[in-house]
Amino acid sequence: MRAVICGAGIAGLTQAWWLERSGWDVTLIEVAPRLRDEGYMIDFFGPGYDTAEAMGLVPILRNVAYAVPDVRWVRPDGSVACRIDYARFSRFQGGRLLSLMRPDLEHVLAGAVVDHCDVRFGISIDDVTMRDDGVGVRYTDGTRQQADLLIGADGIHSRVRDLVFGPEPRYVRHLGYHTAAHVVRDDELHGRLDGSFRIVRTPGRQAGCYPLRDGRVAAFYAHATDERALPDDPRAALREIYADMGPTIERVLARCPAPEDVYYDQVAQIEMPAWHHQRVVLVGDACGAVSLLAGQGASMAMAGTAVLADELRRATGVAAALTAYEARVRPVVTAKQVAGRATAKWFLPSTRATLTVRDLLIRIADHSWAAFLLRPTLTSPGGGLAVAPPQETSSTSLPRT
Numbered sequence: 001m002r003a004v005i006c007g008a009g010i011a012g013l014t015q016a017w018w019l020e021r022s023g024w025d026v027t028l029i030e031v032a033p034r035l036r037d038e039g040y041m042i043d044f045f046g047p048g049y050d051t052a053e054a055m056g057l058v059p060i061l062r063n064v065a066y067a068v069p070d071v072r073w074v075r076p077d078g079s080v081a082c083r084i085d086y087a088r089f090s091r092f093q094g095g096r097l098l099s100l101m102r103p104d105l106e107h108v109l110a111g112a113v114v115d116h117c118d119v120r121f122g123i124s125i126d127d128v129t130m131r132d133d134g135v136g137v138r139y140t141d142g143t144r145q146q147a148d149l150l151i152g153a154d155g156i157h158s159r160v161r162d163l164v165f166g167p168e169p170r171y172v173r174h175l176g177y178h179t180a181a182h183v184v185r186d187d188e189l190h191g192r193l194d195g196s197f198r199i200v201r202t203p204g205r206q207a208g209c210y211p212l213r214d215g216r217v218a219a220f221y222a223h224a225t226d227e228r229a230l231p232d233d234p235r236a237a238l239r240e241i242y243a244d245m246g247p248t249i250e251r252v253l254a255r256c257p258a259p260e261d262v263y264y265d266q267v268a269q270i271e272m273p274a275w276h277h278q279r280v281v282l283v284g285d286a287c288g289a290v291s292l293l294a295g296q297g298a299s300m301a302m303a304g305t306a307v308l309a310d311e312l313r314r315a316t317g318v319a320a321a322l323t324a325y326e327a328r329v330r331p332v333v334t335a336k337q338v339a340g341r342a343t344a345k346w347f348l349p350s351t352r353a354t355l356t357v358r359d360l361l362i363r364i365a366d367h368s369w370a371a372f373l374l375r376p377t378l379t380s381p382g383g384g385l386a387v388a389p390p391q392e393t394s395s396t397s398l399p400r401t
Contacts, residue, residue: 001025004137004147006125007154008035010102011284011301013109015153016117017055018309026117027145031124031159035110038263039102040181040220041066041210045093047332047385048299051306060108065098066212071197073206073359076246081201082362101212105298124154128163128280135279149318150280153305156270158286164277174228175344177267179292180238181220183212184255189248190215200245204350207242207249219252222267222292222348234264267292269337275330276322283308288333293347294340303385304329332385 001024005012008030016028044052044061052058072083090097113119128150129136135150152160162168190211199208204224209217223241231237235256242249256262268291275287284301291297308325315321349355 001149002027002145002147003149003151004029004135004145005151005153006160007152007158007284007286008032008106008110008119008121009153009155009284009301010106010109010298011155011286011305012151012153013106013113014051014055014302015151015283015305015308016113016119017109018306019312020113020116022309022313024312027147028113028117028119029123029125029139030119030121031140031154033122035103035106037103038182038261039106040263041099041101041218042105042298043097043295044100044105044299045097046296046299047303048296048301049093049096049098050385051299051302054306055112057108057112060111061098061100061105064104064108065100066210067195068099068197068210069195071199073199073201073362074246076200076202076244076249078246078248082359082366084362084366086197088366101218102298124159125150125163128160130278130280133279148279149312151308152280152282152286153284153301154286156265156268156285156289158282160280161272161282161286164280165272165274165282171270171272173269173271175267175269175291175293175341176224176226177222177292177344177348178225178227178230178264179220179222179267180234180262180264181218182257182262183216183218184252184257185215186217186251186255187215189217189251193217198248200249201349201355202245203352203355204348205242205245206348207245207252209248209252217252219249219256224348224350228266230264230266233259234262235259237264238262269294269340271337275326279318281308281322281325288330288337290333290336291340293344294336296336300329300333300336300385304333307385329385 003019003024003026005015005028008028016026020026068086070083070086073081075081123139123141125137126140127138134146134148136146138144152158154160193211197210199206207221209219212218239253270289272287275282283305307328311321311324346358349358
């Protein structure tokens with residue numbers, strides 16, 4: 001059985017790992033010329049952590065994780081509005097929480113995949129042809145391939161989704177924010193941060209930075225906007241929007257890299273009536289982006305791809321497997337999307353009054369007794385997304401029909 005996976009991000013790399021170890025021949029394609037280095041830090045826990053553990057990757061991920069002592073929300077003048085002890089929330093996860101840069105997670109996954117699969121960079125899919133027993137794809141380099149299954153793991157702006165399910169505007173729910181991230185090198189600022197997250201917040205905007213290894217500093221931004229189109233020059237846009245956020249952010253903006261090295265996108269969710277059609281299926285953000293507001297997008301992507309591989313291994317046919325995968329994963333994704341939309345006004349308060357209340361809630365949550373009471377909302381059980389480590393096989397037992 002052969003699978004073509006479009007997208008070598010977190011979802012695609014994880015999907016390739018699980019399918020290859022279930023006996024599939026896997027072709028993994030990526031439009032970018034190499035693994036991406038831009039991105040931001042994520043809290044990695046819950047079903048994603050469980051999936052990484054089943055893959056045997058947690059020890060490697062711990063080596064590239066960051067120890068974050070606290071997160072501080074500050075005013076533009078540098079005074080601290082509120083802070084939270086990050087280690088406390090890690091303890092509520094039983095230590096099963098890692099602070100990871102998205103590119104570091106992708107590189108770890110790639111290290112576990114590239115020697116076992118046919119990985120091709122710099123190409124995408126130009127056309128998809130449906131067959132009763134499979135799917136034909138034509139790549140942008142003109143070559144063609146037949147497969148038993150095509151998997152779109154190519155993110156919120158999925159090419160596979162456009163070709164098979166219809167154009168992006170049908171499925172995108174814009175949540176009213178833009179976000180951006182980039183990395184600079186600044187030894188002095190790196191030392192002043194002393195390991196902590198610093199988030200400068202004003203009504204409708206926040207910009208933060210945190211130290212990385214080797215003297216690098218990661219910056220991230222989020223602001224409220226009704227504009228759906230992305231700027232032609234993200235660096236210029238960031239310098240204009242965040243110009244008055246204080247000396248730390250001004251310093252980071254002055255060192256902002258070239259536009260092509262800046263991650264910039266809208267904050268959005270993907271909502272679809274169906275995630276699969278014949279021998280094509282979507283995974284991760286391509287079908288169920290939960291957004292920055294809900295968090296755990298990487299975690300959900302990894303767990304969801306493991307579920308798909310699990311169902312393909314157990315089912316009596318591809319159609320049954322795809323239906324079962326969607327039945328298990330969709331309710332969890334939908335719940336996280338709803339939660340993300342419900343908490344949007346607290347993620348980026350639009351008024352000074354709401355901002356003051358949010359700061360107060362964070363100060364309360366920083367107390368041990370309050371955090372204990374909030375524990376049910378701070379933990380994230382995997383629900384029906386847990387899967388066992390695969391038994392490596394030379395061929396899959398799934399029939400072709």
